[in-house]
Amino acid sequence: MIATVTQILFIFVFLLLLLGALLVVSDAGARRAFRIALHRRGARLRPPRYAIVGDSLAAQCDWRPLRRRPFDVLRLCLGGATLKDIGAQIVEARMMGARCFVIDGGLNDLLFDAAPLAQIDHDFRALLRRLPEDARGVLMLAPHVADAAQAPRIDEMNRLMRALAEARGLAVVDLAPQLSQDGARRPEMTDDGLHFSPLAAKLWVQAARERLLRDGLA
Template sequence: MIATLAQIFFILVFLLLLFGALIAASDAGVRRAFRIALHRRVTRLRAPRYAIVGDSLAAQCDWRPLRRRPFDVLRLCLGGATLKDIGAQIVEARMMGARCFIIDGGLNDLLFDAAPLAQIDHDFRALLRRLPEDARGVLMLAPHVADAAQAPRIDEINALMRALAEARGLAVVDLAPQLSQDGARRPEMTNDGLHFSPLAAQLWVRAARERLLRDGLA
């Protein structure tokens, strides 16, 4: 009997390790879907403390410093997400009970979809309408990229989104002084001209956490 129990235990441990290896080896989309499915289970007991919604900049960051307990941080951010996509992320987070949000976005609309300012205005207003009425949180303004020629357009959408977010009661964080110089991303703050270096990602999370602390949300 003891030998049988030991064998069963060994098989269970092996299967768990195998399952973990399959998840680790799978692509990011599968890992994301698995993580969100776990969150849906947990939200039956308690809502996430924070929801991270946005594009690849938020997706590449390690948000564990915000956690007090497992599943405190719901990460729905996804590479390539536009403002419309991020609005859908907010709806999904609402369904899981999220009330505090960290939001980034706008660069994909501007750089890859060539969206005019009027379209960004429309889509960001729609994004804000999807927040719960009692939502709190932080908007992380879009950082400059390596191409300084893009800086005026990035500054333009940031000014627009700042005004709308603050009117909605959200805090706003602008890391441009730390991440860029003369409208261009500092070399040590990017790996490819657009995405964050590990140092930049750490600064991004630290700035969000400090603002949440200042507002009594952490």
């Protein structure tokens, strides 16, 4: 017996929902790829509640506390991302309808690319211009690393990024008091001097969520 069009559509939708459910409990990369693939095929998905854009610090965090329903959180953050890369992540997120962002970045530019402050200023301004006009969200300032000698440069970058973000209407969160002491990351807050320990990652997400709640965005 030949299946009717309605039956075929029902089976397709069922399989799609089943695949989505499996990916909900899978890794973030699979969920991201699945959502992007659906978007590019023209599927009418509910826009993500939050887009997480940034580098490895954001990528290693568990953002599920922000989620109310599956696919509420769109994670585009990637290890090694520079400010230019994060700007591209924002473009991808806004194509999917994202209007609320959690943003981090800058350490790769500063520490690994040895970018001067003028370059960081230029690239961060360009990043902000890629946000939707009605965008809201939180900028997570770059944390200190284990090497206290880097603190003055990180602080200088953070002052610049804070001023630009606040002028754009974004909230700013600085976790330096919790994560570092005398300009150096606390030993319990890092596994390698740069990245987060599980405790630091938890505090990072909690601080972002609390600020979103305060601003009526969660």
